[in-house]
Amino acid sequence: MSNKSDPDKNLQPPLSNSTSSLKGVRVLVARPHEQGAALTAHLNSLGADALQFPTITIEPVSASNTKQYATLKDCFLNLDHYHHIIAVSTHAAHYGLQWIDQYWPQLPLDIKWYAVGEKTARTLLEADIVATASQKGYDSESLLNLSELAILTDQRVLILRGAGGRELIKEQLELRGAKVDYADLYQRNCPQYTVSEINEALITFSPDILIALSGETLHNLVKISQNKDIALKNTTVITDKAVIVPSERVADQARRLGFSSIWVPKGLHKQALVDCITSNYFL
Structure with missing residues (x-):
């Protein structure tokens, strides 16, 4: 018996052929490295400006x-x-x-x-x-x-x-x-980031949307953003951003953390996440 391939490869339904359906949207992807890399690349292929910033390591x-x-x-x-x-x-x-x-x-x-x-x-x-x-x-x-x-x-x-x-x-x-x-x-x-790395992701990049597909990923993102040395404290807070979470259970956690713009997709595959962004961001 053998494990034939990577668990995150070829698991999603076919995706949109559009190359600009997310044009102009800045998305911060907080997923673990391998999953986040694939999602970030796909969002960029659809015209988004997506940045991988894992807040959980496996x-x-x-x-x-x-x-x-x-x-x-x-x-x-x-x-x-x-x-x-x-x-x-x-x-x-x-x-x-x-x-x-x-x-x-x-x-x-x-x-x-x-x-x-x-x-x-x-x-x-x-x-x-x-x-x-x-x-x-x-x-x-x-x-x-x-x-x-x-x-x-x-x-x-x-x-x-x-x-x-x-x-x-x-x-x-x-x-x-x-x-x-x-x-x-x-x-x-929870990965350890330098102050400059945090500022680059949260201030310089200034995402419109955060993708955090587990409660722990979300909590770690908030924890990282609260680093006392980063510039974020002088401008805005992470909870002002729109956040995509995997379920109503995690949505409740997001509300308790102070988020108000919380989106729950219909699935966790790439196309469901794209659909969630397009149906909420481009209203």
Whole structure:
């Protein structure tokens, strides 16, 4: 069994042929590096002035982290003990597949696979794993509404995720009778920027729109903008900008942080984000 390609490659629907549909719009993309690079390039191809400014980094667990590495090894050596496996993100799917490749030339039978969001499901499908994802949403709540996960008495579930993620899925599945384990495959960290880098992104570039597709990405962006040495404090504040967030849950977080212009797209693929900008910015 092998992971055939990068998790963020060729996962989006066909995009608009227009080269100027976003002309004049300045967009700051706060996504992790690989995802942000692809989105930034696409926005620029549509005429936007887009700048990549990741406010979250993804770092897989390494062998130097002895305890966590040993826990992961145990999970994947015993993969056949699980009835259900859930990947909560494309990163979780990508790194989980790498671990599986180390120990399972062929996947164990009779495991049911699930994905939070269609994009994560497509990442698994590229490795010939058919995963069930909700057709009604791309968050944990949507996954939990699947009928396949309604009754899990004495069933074992493995959740592939980043360390310190939301506890909702585990808590709810345990209430339904499951025994749930985590495979914490990566760490999410806030990058360290110099004052000049922050000023370049937030003052000199002066974005019209921010793209922050997770709560942690959004919180890190605000935290970075509050650096006491940057010029932003003398001009405007980051919360005056329009921000694109992935869900109403994160939209609520944005409101609590002080944002007032908050847009939630109909999906998280590139075309949905472009549509969100065009339908809101060019009103």
